[in-house]
Every structure is written in C-alpha cells, then in structure tokens.
Amino acid sequence: MAAYILKRLISAIPVLFGITLIVFLIMAMIPGDPATAILGAYATPENVAKINRDLGLDAPLFQRYFIWLGNLFTGDLGRSYSLNRPVLHEIIERFHATLVLAGSSFVLCAVFGILAGVVSAARQYGWADKAITFTVLIGISIPSFFLGMVMILVFAVRLRWFPVSGMYAIYGGGDILDLLRHLIMPALALAAVATGVVARMSRSAMLEVLRQDYIRTARAKGVKERKVILGHALSSAMVNIIPVLGIQAGFVLSGAVYIEMVFQWPGIGRMLVDAILKRDILLVQGGVVFVAACYVLFNIVVDVVQSLLDPRIKS
C-alpha cells in the first residue's frame, strides 16, 4: 500500500511541474506591458522600470520561469499589488473558506448522487426512478449561480430560514452553528449539478453491474436483495463511480467561484475574479497554481481509495 502511494506521489511530480509551466505560459501571453496594465497609461518610466524589476520582467522568459519556480518552492508567491500583502497569506486565508464550501458540496454530491443513482437503478422504470431522473435533468440544466439566486429569494428573503449571504454573521455568531446556517444554501447550490452528474453515472454503473454474472451468483446463493444491491453491486459500481467523483471534486472546487459571487462567500474564487478585474497578475498566478496543485493531490487520494477498493489494481 505504502509503495503504491509513493508511486502515485512520484508520478504527480511532473504533473505539478506541468501545471506551473502552463500557468506561467498563459500569464506570459498577456498582451502589452504588464507594468502599464498595472499602473495605467500615465505611469512614469521610473515606476514602470521598478515594477518590471519587482516582477522580474526584465529577464528572458525561461529565466523568469525558473526564478518564479524557485520562489514558489520557498513559499514566496510574491506580493499582491491590489491588496498589498503577500500572495500566499491571502491565498491560504481565502482557500480555507473555499475548502469549507467545496468540501461540503463534495460530500453532498457524493452521498446524494450515489444514493439517488442506486435507488434509480434498483427501481428502474419505477416511479422513484422517474422522479429522480426528472430531478437530475433539472439539476444538471440549471446554472448554479441562478439556482443560488433563486434559493436566496425563496429561503432567505421569503421564508427567512437562512441568512442572505456571507460566511459568518457580522455581529455575534462566528461559531459552528452560525457557519452551518450560512453554509447550507451555497453548499446545496454548488452541489446541485455535481449531484446530478454523479446520480446519472451511478445509475448507469449500477445497471451495468446488475447484469453481471456474479450478481446472479449472489442471488443464487440466497443473499438478501438489499445486500446484493448495496454490497455486491455497489462495491463493483464504485470502481466506475469513484473517477467521476474525482472529476466532480474539481468541478465543485472551481465552480465555487460562481457561488462565492452570489453568496458573498469570502473564498478563493471571488479573490481570483477581483484579481483578474484589477489585473493583479501575481495573485491570479499564485491562486490558480495553488488550487490546481490541491486538485492534483486530491486526485492521488482518489486513486488510493480506488486501489483499496479494487484488489486488481495493485497487481
């Protein structure tokens, strides 16, 4: 097991390098002079030169990449111009909020998606299947940002069940209950599409598995149907569902940007949008690399879980 984890970690190294290179190259595509973009058209030549020096923009492209990469290793992602603080501090603070949001959405989409898929497959063509299929269709068609807005109108403004926006109440609050009250709507809105996708995939994976010979064997042994579905069939279907969960993790992690805008959630997505609009390149660069690297590491966890489940992978 340890050997497998190590193998996967090592294989992630080139991917992580690739990510830094791609982000760097994308940022290098910025047309015109970044210094002018930051300072505006009326900047003095001295200030332009200073910024170019600060950003290391006077060096050739590949050299700049290695300087940036070297700084990355020491945890120095540079200083944000718009916020005037180290990029890394800002990212860590913001990422915490995104992780809370995306993490709960991920749990919701995994639990409810698989549950819906299993029920749907076990009751194929029954009313539960039809109701789930219909709900899923709506779930995957509704833009998350619109769903969030509708939820605010219904549950916060009309019914007053939840606060309209934010992560904590401004006065008082700050405890876990306060967080939960603020979290429920954005987490649900973010999870909707992912839940729909997971439900669809789980349904078809379960249908595929239920046709297998070993399911007939389990039934021929007299295993209870509940155990056939939740044990024999689901354990095999999980082999196909887990990769989909990995993709959905990336989806909720990056799709959080919309929900953070709608619910004024102080996460990294909103930080990125602000940084893009303010042309704060270092902040964008750092934020994108950080989130992408987290996603790569999360996918290793997914692979390890997969190998725990399927003994055929390691051999």
Add this chain to the structure above:
Amino acid sequence: MIQFLNLLFRNRLAGLGAGMLVLILLIALITPVLPLPDPNITATADRFMSPFSEGHLLGTDHLGRDLLSRLLSGTRLSLAVGVAAALIATVIGSSIGIVAGFLGGRTDNIIMRLVDMLMAFPYILLALAIVAALGPGLNNALIAVAAVNVPFFARNIRGVTVGLANKEFVDAARLNGMSNGQIIFSEILPNVLPVIVIAMSTTIGWMILETAGLSFLGLGSQPPQADLGSMLGEARAALITFPHTSVVPGIMIFLIVMSINLLGDGVRDAIDPRLKSGALSRPLPATIVERKEVPPTPDKDLLSLQELRTEFHVGERVYKAVGGVSLKVNKGECLGIIGESGSGKSVTALSVMGLVASPPGKIVGGTVSFQGKDLVGASYNELRSLRGDRVAYIFQDPLSTLHPLYTVGDQLIEAMQAHRSVPQKDAQARAVELLEAVRIPNAAQRVKNYPHEMSGGMRQRVSIAMALANEPDVIIADEPTTALDVTVQAQILSLLNDLRRERDLAIVFITHDFGVVAQLCDRVAVMYAGQIVEEGPTAAILDDPQHPYTKRLMACVPELGGGKRELHAIAGLPPAVDQLPQGCAFAARCEFAQEVCRQGGIMLEPKGERAVRCLFPVNADQIEVTL
C-alpha cells in the same frame, strides 16, 4: 440517417428538447425583425417596471431598458457564443485527437502528455486563467471556454482513432497507396464522426453555460452589450428588491441548457448501439411469473418440473426458450440435460429458482415443485430462503460468476450467513473445510485469495464449495466444466461424483457433452428448441438412441482409440425460438422427416423408463450416416 431520426424521435423527451430548442433558435433568428425597442436604450425614469407593464411585456431593468428586447438579443448572443465555442473546441480538439491517435508513437505521446496536464486543472479554473491573461471580454471568454474543452475532445477522439488505426481497412487503404491525409479523411473521419457528434451534443450545453458563467462574473460580455450571463450578473444587485430582472434571464439559460441536454441524451441513445432495444435493463431479484393456464398440482418428488414454459419478450418478439419441459430428479440421482447451445437447457435450469434474467424473461406456465411445494408461484422471500440453502447452483466460467472484489473466503462465508447466523470465527473455519472438501491444497491460505489470483480449475472448485456450503439437497450445475481443460474437467467431474455419493445429493447436470453424461449421469434428457425430445436411463439412450436428433448428436462426439468412425456435424441450424415451426422442430434437419412430422404438435411418448418425441423413432442400426 432516417433510422437515426426515427430512433431519436421515438424518445419523447428528446423530441421535446428538439422542439424547445428549435423554438428558441427561431425566436433568436427573427429577433432583429420583431417590433421591439432597442435593447440598449436607457430610460432611467422607467427603471424596474414590473412584467406586463404597458409597452414592456417583461418589464424593464435597472436602467429602464426593455427586458424582453434584452432577453431576446441576449439569447442570440449567448447561443452564438456557446455554439461558436463548441465548434472551435470540436474542430481543434478532434483534429488533435485524430492526428495523435493515427500517427501514434512519439507525436501521440507528447500530445497526450500535454492533454493530461491540461486535464489536471479544474475546468473553470483554467478558463479563469486564460481570461486573466487575455483580459475580460466576450471574445476572450469564448476562446477560454473553447480552449478548456479542447483536451476533452482530443482525448476521447484519440481513443476511438487508436482503435481504428490498426483495422484492416486502414491497412488496405495504405497498401492502395493512399497518403496519411487521404486515409484520415476517407477512412478515419467517417468512422469517428458519430463519436464527435455525441461528444459535441453532450458538451454544447456546458459550453453555453460556461460562457454565460464567465459573463455573469463580469469577465465576458461588457456593457452595454449583454448576453444572458451578464444580464443575470447585472441584475444581481437588485435581486431582492426586483427579482424579475434576474429571474427572466435565469429561466432562459435554464431552458436552453435543458433542451440541449434532452436532445443530447437522445442523440447519444440513438447513436450508441449498446443502448438500443433496452439492452441496459437490469434483471429483477426473481423472474416475473405470468402463468395463463392453471398450473399442474405440485409433485411429491424431491425436485420436479411439470410443463414448464419460459419466454423472453423483447419488443414485439417472443422467444419461447422453454416450451413445456417436464423433468424429475430424486435423492442421490444425477440427471443430465444435454443439448446444443440455445436449446433452452440453461434457461430451464435457471427457471427452477427464478433466476432467469427478467426483464426480458418470464415464466408463463407450468410448475417447479420442490418437496411438494410450487416454486413458480412462491414469493420472493420463500425463493430466497431456498436458494443456495436447499437448491444450489454451480455456473459456467467462474471468473465472471465469482465477485471480483471479494475474497473467496468472504464469498463462502456469505453463502452460509445468508441462511443462518454463524459466528464469524466458525464460518471462517467452515470455509477452510469447504475448500479442503473440494480438494484445494493449502486451503487455509487460499481463503484469503481473490478470484483473479486463482486458476480456472481452482475457481471452479471454489464455486462448487460455495454450492456445498449449506449442504443442499439439489445442486444444479450449468456446464461447470465447459471452460476448463480436459484433465481439470475430469478431476471436477470425479469430485462431483464423490460428493454426490458421500452426501446423497441430487445433481442436475447441464452439458453439451455426451462424454460427460456417460461418466456422471444416471438419467439423461435431450433438449432441442426448448423441448425434451428424448429421455431415459443414460445407458439405454447411449446404446439405443431413438430420436434422430439424439443419434446425430452422439455422432458428433469423437471416440478415443476407435479412430475409424467419421465425425458428423448436423447440417443446418436449430430453429430460432421466436419462429418455431409447426410440428417437429427438428424436421427441417431430419433425414427421416415426412409430411406428417410438420403438422401439429408431437407428444413425448413414454415407453417404459424412456420417452421419445418422434413419430418415426430410429433403432440403433437403422441409420447409416451419410453425408
């Protein structure tokens, strides 16, 4: 093409999606000629008019602009941008995929590495990075959304192309002197196109949604120009006070994406042949029973089938897989059921415990009685409590019939615990005992193995051990040795025979091999086209087959040492069980068939211990097999 459209519109939801989409597209097309106010003319005095106000059907927005007019022009823009992004992503992504898959080798390696890198990014994050570099704006949002979808197309299309690049027709084209470019356009592209269409139809909705999303964030279309996303983004500030300005564009995005999703699902189902004819329906826990006539009263024998009929209903067709089979087996007896594949022998066996896949299978008549109790009419719970406990199965090909993710020990333990509560420790000890009973060496270690870690013969022994777990009265073995080589086959057969003697088991043994029948079975029933054509003690039938089919079937068995006899395949094929002929089903292949054989049903005539379903039974020496 016509067939494709038929399939597509047979799916009502896809039709609904197509209808909705066409309607939205039509409205978007004729928008410029509609008598609507300019979408960008502001009138601050008329801000936030509610829907159904005079002159403004959907009201006005925060700058007093007509919402209906803005909605329609926004829809035009969103559709145009989404479709453009989809087309760009499809063309570029598919081209990369085809080139990588077709050329293979280094090119493929480098391209796919890059694609993997790009796919390591969370999708929207990469789009944000690209917009950050290019700057906010609708064109840049379009480029970003197209770019992040390119790897998806490249990877999918490459996969399909790799499969095609090694096919014979590509080699043939190459031998004909076609260039790589010609082969790609004339041989590869037409075959890849359906996959491209599926990929595009399932992603175009996403791309419309993503561009709208970027606009919503303020990174796409810039004021005063507005697509649906930026309309929603601008309206957000007034969400609570004037919700209609948000709800109107939101619902439109929802309708567009839903109609595309519906249509996309329809296209995928129509193109993907695996999904045709409902092949993906899953079997129920027990076969559906729909007996039309009153079933015969159950028998007192250990296990007996009377006039059992099982059919498969696929669309309009009815396959009569088992057409009135009566059989019995007593304690310690081994009954062989022999026939060609498709003769209905396996379906007969599976019908006993309601294990015929259903849908499409159905038991439509007869009884199966076990110790005097009718199993066909039994509830699922009664069936389940007998399955594996009193009547156990051994199936063919244990690699697919054992669960791949459970150890063999756990599968054995489960077989016991399904019927009685056995403490885990005792169950484990018993699992080892069972493996020893089927002569698996080193059983204590082997219980921890997964099926894929064992050889075929070992796996088959495991499935026999599993059948023995609850000391059943009857074992139904469905071609348990077919997948094994001859020496292992002989071992398994003698093992089964020993177990039968030791435990006084009744065995129903299904096979297509007369050699196996001769070795193991006391009695044998020969099946053809869902019916028993001859039945009796094994020795008697082997000595003196009376049905021409039995005789021909035996002539197919090679004899060791004899060396002189010729082998004779039976000319022709068995009839399809959805188009059974009148009269004898074998008549078309039978050299003794006469006109009367083709009229009316022929009964299974009992003669002492034997029975034969033939008007002109043959005697042992009567036929000289001629070719």
